[in-house]
Amino acid sequence: MVGAATALGLAQLGLSVSVIESIEPKAFDDNQPLDVRVSAISAASEKLLNRLGAWDGVFKKRHAVYRGLETWELDGFITQFHCEQIHEDHLGHIVENRVIQLGLWEQLEQMDNVEILYPEIVTQFEYQQGSFQQVKVSLESGKQCIANLLIGCDGANSSVRQWAGIGITGWDYQQACMLINIETQTPQQDVTWQQFTPNGPRSLLPLPDNHASLVWYDSPQTIAKLMQFNPVQLAEQIRAHFPERLDPNFIVLDKGSFPLTRRHANQYYADNVVILGDAAHTINPLAGQGVNLGFKDVDALLSVVAEALGENQIWYQNSVLAEYQNQRYKDNLLMQTGMDMFYKTFSNNLMPIKAIRNLALKVANIDSPIKQKVLKYALGF
Known part of the structure; x- marks a missing residue:
């Protein structure tokens, strides 16, 4: 999903893009069973998908809107959020991952400057030296792709990240x-x-x-x-x-x-390489923010690349990629740390701590500017 969104956004900026996929998304059918893998798409992610032209394709398939969020431990100590508190029509949508992927895929197939390669397996990455450095990607079929920028959106066990020598910190x-x-x-x-x-x-x-x-x-x-x-x-x-x-x-x-698991890359880029989404960070899924953080990565990368192109800069140079990292690293770390604190707080069963956290949930349910700010942050605003 994050990779397809990145490819589509870069193509819409006028860049030539090759997308390497190991499998082709299956065509959608209303009679297909629901995919067990779903995502809570925030309002901010929805706006990105809409801007890319993919949201209509997602919306016309299957989705469920949600307007409220409720969290509690003990009965009577509950925190409730509702879209009306921030003057929005909804908080987000629950969507099957493959439906999101299909909505993006349909747009990619319409782009003349996008080459989609599937089913393909990457066998080797290597730098290619010429008048300037590029990355050569060799595929199992024998085909080779040469690119100014290799973009890794290949999941938590990213082979792109490993090849680029980007380390990670984390734990189970x-x-x-x-x-x-x-x-x-x-x-x-x-x-x-x-x-x-x-x-x-x-x-x-x-x-x-x-x-x-x-x-x-x-x-x-x-x-x-x-x-x-x-x-x-x-x-x-x-x-x-x-x-x-x-x-x-x-x-x-x-x-x-x-x-x-929690994983966070020590940096998000190397020479001619950038990573996004789960390749850069994974998070405790308590708040359903995983894919939304990935889409925020996409938005940031597209923004810095567009700015570089507008100023006739080399859009894939390290200074541009560093700006993408500056925009996203602290935000992702903050969300990871916040979810860890939440997880550890509710994992402790000592009665004094249990009483304090339930009282905190009760207090958090009171309408206030802080509550509105927390909700807006969770929605990506």
Whole structure:
């Protein structure tokens, strides 16, 4: 998603772009089951996708709007956010990752200055010296691509980052996350909610019609065990461990899981190389900010490149890439640190700390300028 958005934005600036993908996105069909991988697209990310011309393609497929956010641990101590508090129509949309990718892909295919290579596997990166330095990318098919700038949007285990010698810092959270798609008897409300428990949060994200995505955080051992259950057995576990506000009349449709890790690249660029999204940073998914941070990376890179082109500068030189890093590094680090503090605070089960954090949730629910600023920051404004 982040890579496709970057490619599309650079192409719209008039640059020639080659996109290397290992698989081709499948065409959309209304009858296809919902993808278990979904993202909470913030209002800021929506605006970026709209500016790129991709949002209409996403919106016409499948999405679920959410207008409210609710977080609590103990009953009666709840923080509620609503779009009306910041005078917006909505807070965001829950969208399947592949639907976002398809919306971007459809726009890429219309660009004459975009070459899409799939299915392709990269076999080698190397610098090529000439009148000026470039990067040569060799593919399994035998094809080679030569570029002024190699852009790595290839995930947390980025081969581009590793080849460029960009180090990372990070750790594992000793927790895993399970995603579960369910179908309920009644349509979902336009609210996403999350309850903290001693073992980790339990969350619900609304999906189209009578569907929802449940998010279950727990120890890796517990999640591995849950993944072995059949749909009926898993539904029984959900009813036993999720808040009572979840409609008990549901069936499990699909599930998936992944470990929770934090990674942050020591820098976001090297000579003729830049990294974005998960290749540069991964975050605890508590607030659903992962892909939104990636789209903010895209927005920043497009901004500095556009400025360089407008001033007839070499748009891929290190000074331009350094400005992209300056705009994004501290913001990403701040969000990572904030989520870590939130995670650690609610992981501690000592009664005094438990009492303080629940009181804090109660106080945070009072309408105030601070509450509005927190909500706007979470939405990318």
